[in-house]
Amino acid sequence: MTILTTLIGTVAFALIAPVVGCLLAGLDRIISARMQGRVGPPLLQPYYDVRKLFEKESVSVNSVERTYVGCALLFAWVAGGVFFTGGNLLMCVFIITLSSLFFIMAAYSTRSPYAEVGAARETLQVMAYEPMVLLLAVGFYLAAGTFDVGDVLALDAPVITTIWLVFLGLLFILTIKLRKSPFDLSMSHHAHQEIVRGMTTEMSGPTLGLVEIMHWCENVLFLGWIGMFFVWGNPLSIILAVAVVLAVYFLEIWIDNNFARVKWQLMLKSAWAVALAAGGVNIAFLAFL
Amino acid sequence: MAFASKSPWVIHYDGSSCNGCDIEVLATLCPGFDGERFGVVNTGNPKHADIFLVTGSVNEQNIGVVREIYDQMVEPKVVVACGICACSGGIFHDCYNVIGGVDKAIPVDVYAPGCAVRPEALIDAIVKGVAVLDEKSKALKESKKRGE
Numbered sequence: 001m002t003i004l005t006t007l008i009g010t011v012a013f014a015l016i017a018p019v020v021g022c023l024l025a026g027l028d029r030i031i032s033a034r035m036q037g038r039v040g041p042p043l044l045q046p047y048y049d050v051r052k053l054f055e056k057e058s059v060s061v062n063s064v065e066r067t068y069v070g071c072a073l074l075f076a077w078v079a080g081g082v083f084f085t086g087g088n089l090l091m092c093v094f095i096i097t098l099s100s101l102f103f104i105m106a107a108y109s110t111r112s113p114y115a116e117v118g119a120a121r122e123t124l125q126v127m128a129y130e131p132m133v134l135l136l137a138v139g140f141y142l143a144a145g146t147f148d149v150g151d152v153l154a155l156d157a158p159v160i161t162t163i164w165l166v167f168l169g170l171l172f173i174l175t176i177k178l179r180k181s182p183f184d185l186s187m188s189h190h191a192h193q194e195i196v197r198g199m200t201t202e203m204s205g206p207t208l209g210l211v212e213i214m215h216w217c218e219n220v221l222f223l224g225w226i227g228m229f230f231v232w233g234n235p236l237s238i239i240l241a242v243a244v245v246l247a248v249y250f251l252e253i254w255i256d257n258n259f260a261r262v263k264w265q266l267m268l269k270s271a272w273a274v275a276l277a278a279g280g281v282n283i284a285f286l287a288f289l
Numbered sequence: 290m291a292f293a294s295k296s297p298w299v300i301h302y303d304g305s306s307c308n309g310c311d312i313e314v315l316a317t318l319c320p321g322f323d324g325e326r327f328g329v330v331n332t333g334n335p336k337h338a339d340i341f342l343v344t345g346s347v348n349e350q351n352i353g354v355v356r357e358i359y360d361q362m363v364e365p366k367v368v369v370a371c372g373i374c375a376c377s378g379g380i381f382h383d384c385y386n387v388i389g390g391v392d393k394a395i396p397v398d399v400y401a402p403g404c405a406v407r408p409e410a411l412i413d414a415i416v417k418g419v420a421v422l423d424e425k426s427k428a429l430k431e432s433k434k435r436g437e
Contacts, residue, residue: 029325038323045328048295052339055292055426057364059336197334204336204363 010081013217017080021216022046024223028253035257046212053209061110066207068106073214075099080221086150089228090137096221097133100126103199103214110202118198122186124264128271129173135279136225139166142286152231160229162286167229169278171248173271177222179215180256183267223249293339293365293426294419296328300338302358304391305381306345309405310372314342317408317415329415335361340418343391344406346374346381352394359395365425367418369399372406379404 025046033040042048060066079095082088100122107119141147143159152159160167176183187198200211226248227241262270303311318324318331332338335358347355359368370391373379378389391397398421401414 033323033325036320038320039326040323041325041328045296048292048328049298051292052296055365055430056339057429059363197332197337200337201334202336208337 005085006078006081006087008081009085009087010078013080013084013220014077017077017217017220018213021213021218021220022050024219024249025216028249031250031253032257035254046216050209050212053212054206056205058206059204060207061112061202064109065106065203066210068102068109069203069207069210069214072099072102072106073210073217075102076214076217076221080217080224083149083221083224086148086153088147089140089149090147092149092221093133093137096218097126097130099214099218103211106203107199107201112202114197114201115199118186118201121264122199124268125176125179125183125186128183128268129176131272132169132173132275132279135275135283136166136170139163139279139283139286140228142283149228152228153233155232158230158232158237163229163282165278165282167226169274169282170225171251172274172278174222174226174248175252175255176267176271178219178252180252182255182259182262184256184261185264185267188261291423291426293422296330297339297415297419297422298330298332298337299324299340299342299415300332300335300358300362301342301344302355304343304345304351304355304375305348305387306372306374310344310375310403313405313408313411314344314371317411322408322412324412324415327415327419335359336363338362339366339422340415341366341368341395342371342411343368343375344371346378347388347391347394348384348386349388350386352388355391355394365422365429367398367422367425368395369401369411369414369418370397371401371411371414373402373404376400376402 023043026041026043029045030040030043075095076099079092079099082095083092104119104122104126107115107122137147140159140163143162144151144155179187179189181188187200200208203211223245227245230241230244231237301311301314316322318329335341339362341359341362343355359366368391370376374381375391378387381387382389388394399414399418401410403410
């Protein structure tokens with residue numbers, strides 16, 4: 001995997017992922033509204049929102065906040081570029097974590113008590129899901145014999161057949177990564193008044209627009225991880241992967257609308273328990289049997 | 290094309306309302322009227338909001354809060370006075386501590402009278418406010434072009 005492919009992949013991801021992510025976000029809002037007995041906004045509502053945010057006056061509490069958010073977005077693009085060009089999964093995991101850390105720094109840099117509460121909770125969320133994400137990479141290596149995502153295309157059977165427990169573990173922490181209820185502690189998309197607005201409290205206008213775009217890209221990347229489990233040598237498997245991804249996304253929306261937020265203690269304990277039970281057991285079987 | 294009108298995010302502040310108008314403001318966002326059809330989202334954060342919905346009159350206690358929320362909102366922004374108390378002070382206009390309508394504290398763009406203001410009137414007011422929002426957005430764009 002040369003640097004050039006990764007670079008081209010990053011640029012392509014930066015162009016395509018926001019479009020896909022925006023449509024997914026629009027679908028999310030419509031489906032959520034229907035689940036609540038409402039009509040809901042138009043499909044392109046997230047796009048309108050972001051365009052409006054970029055039209056607003058550019059205001060910032062300090063000079064570094066937008067730089068941090070920009071870095072978070074940039075590294076989300078790079079992580080997507082590495083993943084979708086078939087690059088190293090472990091690298092992708094580390095880069096997307098770096099992106100999360102930049103976003104946490106952005107929230108801390110504003111020195112607002114509300115944003116700091118949000119940032120502290122986001123740090124806990126990273127702590128909660130990171131063990132499972134690392135076990136995902138290890139499990140993938142044991143199942144596919146390589147960290148390179150592109151090599152799944154040469155497999156005889158999808159990795160889900162050997163690491164389905166890891167898949168279930170990933171499903172659990174996906175709720176945290178997508179910031180869906182019951183794990184939307186740091187900044188919720190629904191309860192807009194929750195400790196004002198968590199991490200984005202001090203972010204307004206174009207900065208908030210960048211944050212939204214970052215979420216779209218992140219969502220596409222995480223759903224890509226889900227799809228990765230169902231791809232093998234057969235080209236038709238891509239269709240299966242897309243179908244599974246859509247089903248999982250629907251499941252996440254359903255969970256989002258049906259479960260009340262939990263406290264961070266329960267999130268941390270349950271996420272680590274799941275990582276140990278799902279990831280640990282699966283990897284132990286693969287490694288020792 | 291102005292996108293300000295397509296995603297009006299509102300912030301709601303209860304001045305010294307009797308809660309009648311507040312209930313109607315929230316009813317506007319509930320499934321029955323579903324303000325989100327038009328992109329209306331209720332934010333709790335003035336920095337994210339485009340439209341400021343104030344219920345109740347302005348008094349000596351809350352005038353500072355109303356001004357603070359208005360100042361924290363990012364341009365372009367619109368203020369809607371919801372209910373007769375927010376418009377003019379209503380039946381409380383001659384109370385010893387009441388200053389009057391919201392326009393005594395901050396510039397108001399749309400007045401939505403009623404006791405309590407009906408969700409239908411409120412939706413009309415927001416639609417009117419959205420037109421003002423578009424105008425302000427355009428003016429902001431032009432001033433940016435001129436490099437101000």
